[in-house]
Amino acid sequence: MTLKSLVLATALLLVPVGLSAQTVPSLMQKIDSVMELRSNITAKVELTQQRVNQGTRVIEMMYRRRDADDAFMIVMTGPEVEKGNGYLKMGDNFWMYRKNTRTFQHINRDESIGGTDASAEDFEQKKLVELYKPAKEGPDAIKKEILGKIPAYKFEIRAKANNVKYPKKIYWVRQDNGLPLKEEAYSLSGTLMATNYYLSYANVDNHYIVNRALFIDEFEKGNKTVMSLSEVSLRTIDNSVFTKAYLENLSK
Amino acid sequence: MKTIFLLSLRNLVRQKRKNLLLGAAIAFGTLTLITATSFVNGITDTLFNRVIVYMTGHIELHFSENGSQYYSINRDTLRMKELIRKNVTGIKSIEENVSVFTRGIGNGKSDNLILIGLAPDISDFLTQFKVIEGNAADFSNPAIENPMIISEPKAKYLRVKTNDLLRVRLRTINGQQQTAVMRIVAIVKSTNMFLDATSYGRLSDIKAIMGYRPYETGSLQVILNDPMSAPIQADRLHKALTSPTAWxxxxxxxxxxxxxxxxxxxxxxxxxxxxxxxxxxxxxxxxxxxxxxxxxxxxxxxxxxxxxxxxxxxxxxxxxxxxxxxxxxxxxxxxxxxxxxxxxxxxxxxxxxxxxxxxxxxxxxxxxxxxxxxxxxEWTLLNRTHTSEEYKKKNQELGRLKLKNGVLDVRTMVETASTILTFDAALRIITYSAVTLLFIIILIGIVNSLRMNIRERTREIGTMRAIGMHQRQILSLFVLESFFLALFASLAGLVAALLLMGGLSLIPIMSQTPLNIFLVDHHLFFLAQWGTILVNLTFIVAITVIAAYFPARKAAYLECADALRHSEG
Incomplete structure (x- = not known):
């Protein structure tokens, strides 16, 4: 759980408002509205991956994303072996750029990105309300809990179709503004696969952006990733950025 | 004729030392030829019947959906098998290829595993693997949930023994995260290094875990009696796979x-x-x-x-x-x-x-x-390709097109396992070149010895002519002598080759180089085919007889007086 969570994490961008209707669909819609950026974001991302028996690996990248036309670009800046490589998505097209061979290659939605366990399909824009439905109806569907010292709503959702990566998820969102605090993802057989903690949010131009998150691999105990965002900008990204030429020039 | 026959045999014995040396040379040539051809045949057999069969089959029908090449999804297995049986001849078997990359968690260790579905009858499987721990029969025991056979190196790395539970994580054919708990019923030692990374579950279990319905499967692999006919058979099958409308x-x-x-x-x-x-x-x-x-x-x-x-x-x-x-x-x-x-x-x-x-x-x-x-x-049938380059281009184009409907591809080992086949061909060329060179050197020696032998016996020919033997009888005598010499020597060479191959295949080779994929159970593998041996023996005897014929003919047709006057000086 690394780059996939980055998509969600960088999308958690909103002006906080109080939540009036406390139903699971409304909370899901809230997360969707947060995920749908409808704007631009540029950020420096550092992922510190800790793997059992493999030590720690730091992956650095520049991340640019524009939701209006479903475009994003990742340029790897570290480690040295990955430096200059990149990924570009424009609509349905997803390319991988390799600096050594100076070539672009179409990649499938199920291929790994940057040596992580995330794949291209994790970057597809999908709405939670389209993929999931509440696991329970009625007053029991949402529970109030204190997470740390923060009052949160806890709710469970189930996939509507059989092609959703995690068939079951449990969310904890802040009661005051709907910001996700914690997320659990389960496999088809009901095993807890991942727990994600959204540890802190930064206020950038009156928007909240998660700038520190912890992703725990629950299946392979001991594997975890810490994500940190810095140099965040919400300035409009020029059209020329989301092009092969730009990615190629950047990697020179 | 009987006299000529007996005379030729007597002459062989009479000229003991000369014939023994000449016979040794012929036997050595035979030994070289048979050993080399058996070695190359062994490699080819290993590649075709132990490696490629497990990788791609000789012909493979691969189905994909939503532009993904990650999984093959054949929605109607019986119908496709029927189409294969109708359009392909010389089928040894049609195998369902259901396999998945998993992450396995053992006892304090984790590793990537290739999990392959096996049909309940694993007797064929056991010819390739040796059970070193556990009981392979448990694999077919319905009372055991998710039984697993794991290779020895993986079991060692994951620190698991028989009856231990191994948790695996994988992605279903629909893209969902899935987990399963497998019970180790047997630990096996593969006869081939290539299969060391694999582990095996019951086909029905693996299909269910991966999200296949009972009538669905992954790709279908056709194993042929004659692997080399795969491209022609695949072309024929391809023609019969025109898609109907998806109504x-x-x-x-x-x-x-x-x-x-x-x-x-x-x-x-x-x-x-x-x-x-x-x-x-x-x-x-x-x-x-x-x-x-x-x-x-x-x-x-x-x-x-x-x-x-x-x-x-x-x-x-x-x-x-x-x-x-x-x-x-x-x-x-x-x-x-x-x-x-x-x-x-x-x-x-x-x-x-x-x-x-x-x-x-x-x-x-x-x-x-x-x-x-x-x-x-119902499906888009991809064009047939006949080389790995064409096949690569086709897949790149497929990645670009991102076809959403079902895509059906008929492949053969020629495209998908071309690297291995090229390696096999290169090895054959190198081996045969070396053997041919060696054989030519031996042959020159044999021809020269025969020529000298007949030349030395010109006065004897004159004597035989003088006591009334016909020219044709003398020619037959020498040709028969050469024939028997070549026959006995090549049979001796065959015995020596069989002994040599038997001895070499007993020596364990524990090297960890990629060439290990040509070894069977860490030993050299020679495949001595009687058909090939017969061809080799016939070739050697024929070459020897031809080599003897021309000097014998020249000597036999000399005038009787000239032959008697012949002097080596």
């Missing part, structure tokens, strides 16, 4: 209707508007909206905006699919050959619902005339 037939208001999806590209739309005329509504459809024909609309009181509930029985299970179609257009067929009960839908309807539950097709199929090429087929 969803059903009943609306008591009438049988056929829902077909039309492709949305501009070229297809232009042709569609020549085949039909939209009399009301629009051809701009969303997923569950459709166009119905005017006669159908009139007969069933259907209007724009009408909702048509469509129920259709499944082809391979006892369930029913249900769709609600909203009419957004009414068309008039412009030709008589288009049935009035054809409902035209957005291709996405077919692409999502058709594969979810394959519909049962009642006979006869509807008339569709010019619409035939415009409707979404």
């Amino acid at each position: 969803i037939p059903g009943s609306i208001d008591g009438a049988t209707v056929w829902v077909g999806g039309f492709k949305r590209d501009s070229a297809t739309m232009a042709q569609l508007l020549q085949a039909i005329r939209v009399v009301s509504g629009t051809t701009t459809l969303s997923k569950h909206t459709v166009l119905v024909s005017r006669p159908f609309a009139e007969a069933h009181n259907v209007r724009l905006g009408s909702e048509l509930p469509l129920a259709y029985p499944a082809r391979l299970e006892s369930s029913t699919g249900n769709l609600t179609l909203t009419v957004t257009g009414i068309y008039e067929p412009t030709a008589q050959d288009i049935g009035t009960n054809v409902i035209l839908a957005h291709e996405d309807l077919i692409l999502s619902d058709y594969y979810r539950l394959l519909p049962k097709l009642p006979a006869p199929l509807p008339k569709i005339g010019r619409l035939a090429t415009l409707l979404v087929p």
